[in-house]
Amino acid sequence: FMYASIHFSIFIGVDYFFDLTLIKEALLEKRFAIVGLTTGLILLVLAITSTQGWKRRLKKRWNQLHKLAYLAGFLATVHFVWLVKQGVVEPWIWMGVVLILLLARVLPIKRFTLAMRSRLVS
Known part of the structure; x- marks a missing residue:
């Protein structure tokens, strides 16, 4: 949450110089900004x-x-x-990492990993 708060502060302060009109336009027109704001609001609720x-x-x-x-x-x-330009691989790597971590939480996969862990420990 702290990283997201700093990221948003830089977005409104450095990128848009606290110009509410420009910020509003960016948040309503740029799809990456809409998704970023949605993510930030979810994180805010979770933090609270x-x-x-x-x-x-x-x-x-x-x-x-x-x-x-x-x-x-x-x-x-x-x-x-x-957010990034086409041809940049890093965001796709991070998406892959997140998807792997999310898949590890899916029940059948979670059961399998827990069973494997208990076999290794025993």
Whole structure:
């Protein structure tokens, strides 16, 4: 969340000199900015609700809400891919890494990796 906050601050301060008209145009017209803002809002909600008080208030829904972290990770890589010029490979590598990590959370794959880990430890 901290990185995203710094990134957004640089976007509005350095890139657009706090000109609200230009910022609004960028956020409404540039698809990478729309995805970046969406990702930032998801991360903001997750940061706000990460305290023990919010865990108590939300109970089971806290876990459901915090699964949005997976969506935020994917959207962040989409933001990166759309931001850079064509032919640049680095964002695609990061997208691959995020997708591999997300796939590791899919139930059958998760069961397999947990079973393999327990066999290796035993």
